[in-house]
Amino acid sequence: MHDDTNVIMMKSPHLPVPTVAILPSPQPIARLQAGSILGAGCLLTALHFGRPVLQPIALAAILSLVAAPLIRALCRLGLRRLPAMVAVLLLSGACLAGAGLVLAFQLVAVSAELPQYRAAIQRKAETLRAAVERPFAHVQAGLDAVAPLAPAAAPPAPAAQAAAPAPPTAPTAPAALAKLAGLAWGPLGETGLVLVLLMFILLEHESLQDRLIRLAGQAEVSRTVRALADAARGVSRFFFCQFIVNTVFGAAMGLALWAAGLPHAALWGALCGVLRFVPYVGALAAGAAIACFAAAVDPGWSLTLSCLAMFGALELVVAHLVEPKVYGLSTGLSPLAVVVSALFWGTLWGPAGLLISTPLTVCLVVAGRHVGALEPLAILFGQAPDVTAAQRFFQRGLSGETGAILRDAAAMLRRASFARYCDQILLPGLALASSELRLGLIDGAQREHLRRAVAEVAETLAPSGAAPVRRRRHVSLLDANVGAHLRRLREARLGRWQGPLDVPQRSIVLCAGLASERDELVGELLARALREAGVDARSVALPLPHTEHDAGKAALVSTVFVPYPLAEELETWRRAVAALRVLLPGALLATIRLPGDEAAGPAPAILSAADMDLRSFEECVAFVAPRRTAG
Incomplete structure (x- = not known):
């Protein structure tokens, strides 16, 4: 064991991110072109001016999607498709007609009672009109008091000279019937057209589905069938x-x-x-x-x-x-x-x-x-955008929305562990940041937001333990190694060795890595995930110093987890692991190679220096926790 406070914090303009599985980012939507805008305009024009033709077809198609589940249910009971379709249409029509007749008779009864309420309606209408006009009358009176006098208006013509309106003539019965028929003909005719189209669509259901599949092409059969099923189910x-x-x-x-x-x-x-x-x-x-x-x-x-x-x-x-x-x-x-x-x-x-x-x-x-x-x-x-939890973490981290990140993480941790949160959200989200960092797409403020988010997530969701020490509320992490920063916080709380040394043999697990931003962050997060599971885990930086090594304490360590090295760090990693083997000869050495670590070194050279190869934090917890319990 050694004093990690002597490790020099690496200053880098880059965010400390592990090279873990980079989730596939959504493909950007193609930019609008003149042809797309022209096509959309033509489509809107066709929808507007083609309303008399398209509207009945759309209504019939949607009603067919509504009736399809009922028809299928009757077919499963043993009816053929044609009798099932007729039964559904007749039942639906009877229900609608019955409800319409009941409502019509009720409305007739109400309308017959309305004449006795005519005086009350007129009185309340006058009251409302006066209440509405009164404020405007006050405003008009105030304006007239300050406005110059207008020329007097000409006196109104005598009532006798005014043209008397012609008395209204009562419509005849045939004229009233003709007017009523004209009003009802439009809705009834459109309803009949929709019903005819609905019957033909239901009769040609399988044929129309085959035509749509054929139109989409034989290479897209499964996708077309799935789209039709999703549309019918949703409607x-x-x-x-x-x-x-x-x-x-x-x-x-x-x-x-x-x-x-x-x-x-x-x-x-x-x-x-x-x-x-x-x-x-x-x-x-x-x-x-x-x-x-x-x-x-x-x-x-x-x-x-x-x-x-x-x-x-x-x-x-x-x-x-x-x-x-x-x-x-x-x-x-x-x-x-x-x-x-x-x-x-x-x-x-x-x-x-x-x-x-x-x-x-x-x-x-x-x-x-x-x-x-x-x-x-x-x-x-859509109800939910096609954004993964890792992508949402990355987006909120760039914006500095640490509170929203913590709320989502706390909701997940109510049903999962911190190790799973790291495997599914935190590390993949940082991998997305790593890919954009390599392209130079993240500025300094966004890097600081991400560093602060990682530090606060680790300190809030997986605290170091013991009594917290007072520290400045605003800690600038822009030029800091976040992994070393988090380890220093734990050392300030738990002591120089991150815990006591009078513990049983083979009860300590070390999370070791090279003194780089990537390795120290992975090691510190893993140590906190293991501590949440009850494992006495401590993070250190390689190479371990020989000057502070106590051979009598080497037996306390049971397992050492080391992140899979990058290709450019392979030789340094192998020398550090060889020195680790000398200092801790009885400890089991396991590498952590997260899926998608494309920048890692060659597997044979690394696996030959390690005892095990694990792929996630959850695997590390599952491997160490039973061994610690058994020990």
């Missing part, structure tokens, strides 16, 4: 979750309105559930209808305000807490993507586009996971 899951959420919302709203004393509470609850299928606009329409009816039936304002308060509170909870989680998890879309998709498709295709905005975006995001040209959509609108 079906979205509509199922939307049905559950809106049904619960309608039931809860109906109960709340009934408790408040509003007549026909079941009708208004059902109307809330139905209108919420139209994003954003439907909820506003339902709230306005409830407020108007409550104002009509109540002489005062208490019922109206209480109904609005209950509706607003429930809508805020569902819209901001329930729906982002449920819809995001069920569709794979981020909450922002749901809002943006509603704005985009609603602008292009109106109410129908608003209704199917989320399913259409789900299909585009699924396609973006499998088609390179649409990959930006999957990255921008």
